[in-house]
Amino acid sequence: MKKRAIVLNCPIDLYNADEAINEVRCALNEKRNFHIITINPEMIMNAQKNKPFFDIVNNSDMNIIDSVGVKLALKFQGINQNQIRGVDFARLLVKEAAQKNLKIVFLGAKEEVIKKTCENFLRKYPSLNIVYARNGYFNNDEEIIEEIKCKDPDIVLVGLGSPRQEEFIVKLKTKLQGAVMVGVGGSFDVFSGIVKESPKIYQKLGLEWLYRTILQPERFNRIFPVLPLFLIKCIIDIIAKKG
Numbered sequence: 001m002k003k004r005a006i007v008l009n010c011p012i013d014l015y016n017a018d019e020a021i022n023e024v025r026c027a028l029n030e031k032r033n034f035h036i037i038t039i040n041p042e043m044i045m046n047a048q049k050n051k052p053f054f055d056i057v058n059n060s061d062m063n064i065i066d067s068v069g070v071k072l073a074l075k076f077q078g079i080n081q082n083q084i085r086g087v088d089f090a091r092l093l094v095k096e097a098a099q100k101n102l103k104i105v106f107l108g109a110k111e112e113v114i115k116k117t118c119e120n121f122l123r124k125y126p127s128l129n130i131v132y133a134r135n136g137y138f139n140n141d142e143e144i145i146e147e148i149k150c151k152d153p154d155i156v157l158v159g160l161g162s163p164r165q166e167e168f169i170v171k172l173k174t175k176l177q178g179a180v181m182v183g184v185g186g187s188f189d190v191f192s193g194i195v196k197e198s199p200k201i202y203q204k205l206g207l208e209w210l211y212r213t214i215l216q217p218e219r220f221n222r223i224f225p226v227l228p229l230f231l232i233k234c235i236i237d238i239i240a241k242k243g
């Protein structure tokens with residue numbers, strides 16, 4: 001049965017990585033389109049003020065916890081659920097594609113990043129069936145969607161940043177049949193080796209955001225007003241619901 005929680009009116013699926021991959025396998029077996037959001041506080045806050053994005057978050061097929069902020073918000077509700085890092089989940093999907101000979105698409109990031117990502121994955125999985133790979137700097141969405149449609153992919157990883165990647169997937173979803181589509185944010189930067197992955201200790205402590213902010217200080221402005229505001233809003237919401 002589907003285990004779901006709600007954080008600020010956004011559904012969150014309470015799955016560990018194995019359960020999430022099982023959902024993916026079911027969708028692939030049943031040839032259902034399946035949109036996965038790896039959700040974080042910035043996205044939930046964006047959904048509060050951006051109705052079209054709120055609708056996307058509420059109509060996706062699975063929203064998995066990609067952030068310690070969402071994990072904390074669930075803890076306030078008495079729910080203990082670990083996060084599945086988006087980058088780890090994307091890796092699992094690539095592994096699944098390699099093992100089951102599925103057709104995979106990589107869309108997003110800079111040209112050298114996506115090239116290096118393909119090289120690295122093909123070195124690891126020589127038989128990986130990458131049917132389409134393209135950098136994420138384009139504005140002819142309809143043409144790109146047609147190109148992807150022609151490849152009839154099983155798995156599509158889209159790393160354009162949020163909300164662009166989710167908006168793109170919603171349009172793509174109407175054209176594909178039986179495809180698993182997931183927004184992977186900056187994961188290609190990590191897969192290419194161009195951005196260093198946070199050390200295990202930061203991941204374990206849920207401080208990956210801190211590591212990334214140290215490496216890219218420009219992220220500070222993006223994360224900082226949002227994270228405390230998100231947590232305060234979650235607490236107010238819980239108090240209001242109890243009252």
Ligand code: UDP
Pocket residue numbers: 108109110135136137138159160161162184185186187188189
């Ligand atoms: N990006 C892109 N096209 C754009 C803007 C961004 O492909 O028009 C890529 C960018 O190169 C990076 C990713 O989208 O690889 C966004 O990464 P970010 O760190 O913002 O995402 P997060 O991991 O924080 O969700």
